[in-house]
Amino acid sequence: SQQGEEDPQALSIQEGENATMNCSYKTSINNLQWYRQNSGRGLVHLILIRSNEREKHSGRLRVTLDTSKKSSSLLITASRAADTASYFCATDGSNYKLTFGKGTLLTVNP
């Protein structure tokens, strides 16, 4: 079963705008991770946030985590056409099994 669910399923914005994607999950976690997948390629790790952290930054990425609501958000600021990709959240419901959501397809129009 899917542990994480991203919202929205698809998002289309103009270059320079901010993009926000949300992830909800069902069980308690140790960490939550965000990955990016360009079309036809493997997944690339973006950022990991631990369950005792509320916010984390990496370059133009900002991730928040609310364990009481079992939700996370990924904000990409000043989007570029190169940010066009699918974005997945992943949670570790068990120590050895990482569960991915279905992803958000982000399209950044030049």
Added chain:
Amino acid sequence: NAGVTQTPKFQVLKTGQSMTLQCAQDMNHEYMSWYRQDPGMGLRLIHYSVGAGITDQGEVPNGYNVSRSTTEDFPLRLLSAAPSQTSVYFCASNTGGLASDTQYFGPGTRLTVL
């Protein structure tokens, strides 16, 4: 480092055929895993391994076998291919021994079963 490599990139099989998808990593990672990705389904865990000689089932293990004789290699075997196994398969490894550590993904194998 080459990272995580997968072969072949593309494969077409007939129903009932068997084959092995290869995965190798040169980062000395203990934890390795296999996922399949279907349209609209995200990634689903097939099997994983926490070290040489140790494997376990993920979410969708039926129809697949794995073994881990070395730290570097983690092949995935399809015993008798079925059209439902048409998918893109990704291998991943990570630095720690837990799924919660950062995963490094291979480029994927696109499999079509006719």
